Amino acid sequence: MNTLMDVSTLQARLAAGRRTVLLDVRWALGDPHGHEHYLQAHLPGAVFVDLATELADPAVPDRGRHPLPSRERFQDSARRWGVRNGDTVVAYDDSANMAAARLWWMLRNAGFADVHLLDGGLAAWRAAGLPLEAGSVEPAAGDVGLSDGKMPVLDADAAAAWPQQGTLLDARAGERYRGEVEPVDPRAGHIPGAISAPTAGNVDDAGRFLPPAELRRRFEALGVQGGSKVAVYCGSGVTAAHEVAALEIAGFTSALYPGSFSEWSNRPELPVATGPEPGEGAEPADGTAPAGNFAGGKGSVAL
Numbered sequence: 001m002n003t004l005m006d007v008s009t010l011q012a013r014l015a016a017g018r019r020t021v022l023l024d025v026r027w028a029l030g031d032p033h034g035h036e037h038y039l040q041a042h043l044p045g046a047v048f049v050d051l052a053t054e055l056a057d058p059a060v061p062d063r064g065r066h067p068l069p070s071r072e073r074f075q076d077s078a079r080r081w082g083v084r085n086g087d088t089v090v091a092y093d094d095s096a097n098m099a100a101a102r103l104w105w106m107l108r109n110a111g112f113a114d115v116h117l118l119d120g121g122l123a124a125w126r127a128a129g130l131p132l133e134a135g136s137v138e139p140a141a142g143d144v145g146l147s148d149g150k151m152p153v154l155d156a157d158a159a160a161a162w163p164q165q166g167t168l169l170d171a172r173a174g175e176r177y178r179g180e181v182e183p184v185d186p187r188a189g190h191i192p193g194a195i196s197a198p199t200a201g202n203v204d205d206a207g208r209f210l211p212p213a214e215l216r217r218r219f220e221a222l223g224v225q226g227g228s229k230v231a232v233y234c235g236s237g238v239t240a241a242h243e244v245a246a247l248e249i250a251g252f253t254s255a256l257y258p259g260s261f262s263e264w265s266n267r268p269e270l271p272v273a274t275g276p277e278p279g280e281g282a283e284p285a286d287g288t289a290p291a292g293n294f295a296g297g298k299g300s301v302a303l
Contacts, residue, residue, distance in 0.1 A: 022046035064263035082139030092118035096207035105241035110146035152255035163193025166229025179274030215250035
């Protein structure tokens with residue numbers, strides 16, 4: 001399973017008439033106009049995917065800002081996008097795949113193996129001088145059948161216990177990890193024991209993922225080693241999927257905490273650390289620490 005597809009490979013597939021479902025996941029925190037951007041210009045034939053309504057349930061404090069939808073709801077969405085069993089899916093956005101990675105992870109978690117991120121996204125397609133089109137694409141309904149639980153997942157209790165078992169990476173920007181700013185969640189800081197690993201460090205200036213060897217060196221410098229247990233969270237489980245993809249490119253299997261800090265910070269009994277260090281000594285207000293609970297399907301990181 002190749003995580004990425006480059007522009008030249010995608011162009012060749014399309015020129016050869018090989019069935020490829022293109023999904024445009026234009027979304028960014030603070031920019032609610034993804035659909036408008038899509039209507040102005042997108043890859044020919046690409047279908048718009050609304051992250052907020054199709055890749056997430058409505059926000060719930062104890063589940064976070066972007067809870068994962070049910071298998072049935074996600075399957076209905078994928079069929080609306082025209083996805084069929086046996087298709088090749090390529091997802092992209094205009095923000096270095098920070099949003100598209102959510103769709104990549106969800107399809108992989110649903111047992112759909114032939115899904116890829118367009119390396120460099122819309123910017124790479126534009127840089128190659130390739131055509132774009134405007135307006136909406138309404139595909140014929142697909143028939144894809146999806147499952148669930150094929151990627152390793154953490155809940156809050158497992159995230160609390162994880163730093164004692166392996167490496168917990170915080171994929172948010174460094175200033176949010178340190179607790180200097182918090183624009184959306186109720187408390188500032190990070191999960192005690194987590195290590196700062198912003199997703200911006202996964203890509204180059206053009207928004208393409210770094211080569212596998214460079215990504216491997218990056219994660220090894222953060223304490224990730226072959227065979228070690230790795231888990232990732234972010235603000236609401238969206239950009240953490242980008243880190244899961246980067247770890248996969250580097251040769252590491254990692255678990256995702258879908259509720260992420262938006263869930264964690266809404267639970268006052270859970271501790272929050274601040275500053276540049278992991279802060280493993282932070283304790284919850286009641287002095288107790290939750291027991292770990294790790295859930296994952298095939299490919300789960302073993303406890």
